Amino acid sequence: MIKKKGLLLVISGPSGAGKGTVCKELLKRNPDFKLSISATTRAPREGEVDGESYFFLTKEKFSEMIGQGGFLEYAQIYSNYYGTPKGPVMKYLEDGSDVILEIEMQGARQVKEMYPEAVLIFVLPPSLEELRNRLTTRGTETEEQVNERLSTSLEEIKQVKDYNYFIFNENNKTTESAMIIEDIITAEKNKASRYEKLIIKKFEEEL
Amino acid sequence: MIKKKGLLLVISGPSGAGKGTVCKELLKRNPDFKLSISATTRAPREGEVDGESYFFLTKEKFSEMIGQGGFLEYAQIYSNYYGTPKGPVMKYLEDGSDVILEIEMQGARQVKEMYPEAVLIFVLPPSLEELRNRLTTRGTETEEQVNERLSTSLEEIKQVKDYNYFIFNENNKTTESAMIIEDIITAEKNKASRYEKLIIKKFEEEL
The missing domain is CATH 3.30.63.10 (Guanylate Kinase phosphate binding domain)
Incomplete structure (x- = not known):
């Protein structure tokens, strides 16, 4: 109907939320997506x-x-x-082509400044308790370090307001998380503010 | 994860775009949706x-x-x-519960003013040519009247900028249109600006 540019999807979130796993699943399900x-x-x-x-x-x-x-x-x-x-x-x-960028939160903010059309998705753990489990299972940190990480995570989670979307990435539900991102992509490709000029031009040319 | 209110979905668009058919399909596929x-x-x-x-x-x-x-x-x-x-x-x-409101464009604007959280979806015909076919097939109007309607439609289409989303409702693709609306609903239920306070509160209470 109208020629659409690709979307720049920025996947970020606190460490341990599982953004890497979600991105891998998303790329597996959508081989056309480009990974930066x-x-x-x-x-x-x-x-x-x-x-x-x-x-x-x-x-x-x-x-x-x-x-x-x-x-x-x-x-x-x-x-x-x-x-x-x-x-x-x-x-x-x-x-x-749609491009996936999996980056740390500081980088996500920079991308939004450089390219405001980017769609920022914040991957969240289902709970702080579950985040503690995930950080503990890695086994690389002491309890004190894990507690510090959790405090940091909470501060990071407060930055959800700088993002366009959030996803609760539950255990064993990576596919569900990827599917929500696919729906977000469809919605963004039908967002009026993104395409209103192209739409009006198309119909004006048809009259 | 967090308790979400229902979404108010306003489906509107120029006459002949097929908003009624799309709504019917949407309700058939989602018996839980409430029609106002x-x-x-x-x-x-x-x-x-x-x-x-x-x-x-x-x-x-x-x-x-x-x-x-x-x-x-x-x-x-x-x-x-x-x-x-x-x-x-x-x-x-x-x-x-999610509520569907199928209304004329003037009404859609009023709803957005009264309830800014409403999600406004603009149903578009695939082309003016196709809109002409649809209006002609109804057989109730003279050619002159149809031409007038098309000019009015073009003016109405320019109001797409007041909407959140648009859908090109193609012939025999009512199901596809309904599915895009379902994706929009999923995206809106994962929109950070809608739920950021609830998310932050949830994690703060967990610490």
Whole structure:
């Protein structure tokens, strides 16, 4: 009916909510969706392929791209940079492909600023109790550390207001979570504010 | 996870777009949805049942209800009044039921003013050409009248910007249209701005 650009879907949320699992399921169910590949200045590990695992860049190249506004979001973690190159994402969107970005909450905010049409989805654990279980099961942290993480998580959850949508990602219901995201995509592709100009133009040209 | 109120779904659009057919399909697929019953001051016709076809009211009662803000929308058509009583709709929503309101565009605007949380869906014909076919097939109007209707339709279509969503209602694709509305409902029930306070409260109470 009208030519629609792709949607940029940003999946984020507190650690332990399961955003990675949800994204994997979403991509499995929708092979046409494009997953954005991050860039990094850290050295490739064994088996990592440039342009698949990451785009591996020198620090000089990364800085240059920052200066050119070439990232949708980026962050320094210890001595290395990580970021989402803007170019490939914009090309996919122009071609009509939907792009999935699974990133940390700080990055999600940057993307929304750079590209306000992005759709931000916040993946939530079903409860703090369940989040505690998930963090404990990983077994890498002491109880004190887990308690600290939970306090941080609560602060992070309060940022749900900066997102467009939320999903309670329940145990063993990854498929349900992915299906809700699919419905959100359909709804966004039928959102009047996104397409009103194209719609009016289409009918005016038909008269 | 959190207790959600029902959604008020307003289905509107230019005449001939097929909003009635879409609503019927939507209700057939979702027997839990409540269809709002209009009130009118006109006399019941044979077979019409009070509280089913319409709520039949005297002009005095109707005026009194207008004065009390008792309608989500109302209009005078010739010498009679028609309107959507607010009370039953609000009760359904509080109980968690979704309510469908199929109304003319002027009424849709009034509802949005009275109840900004309402979700307004604009049903569009696939093209003006197809709208012409549909209006012609009815056979009740001259070509000149149909041309006038099409100009009016175009003006009405420009009001898509006042709506939250649009749907191109294609021929023989009523089910597809109904399914898009179902996806919109799911998306709206996962909209952060609608539930952020409830979400934050839930997790704060769990800490």
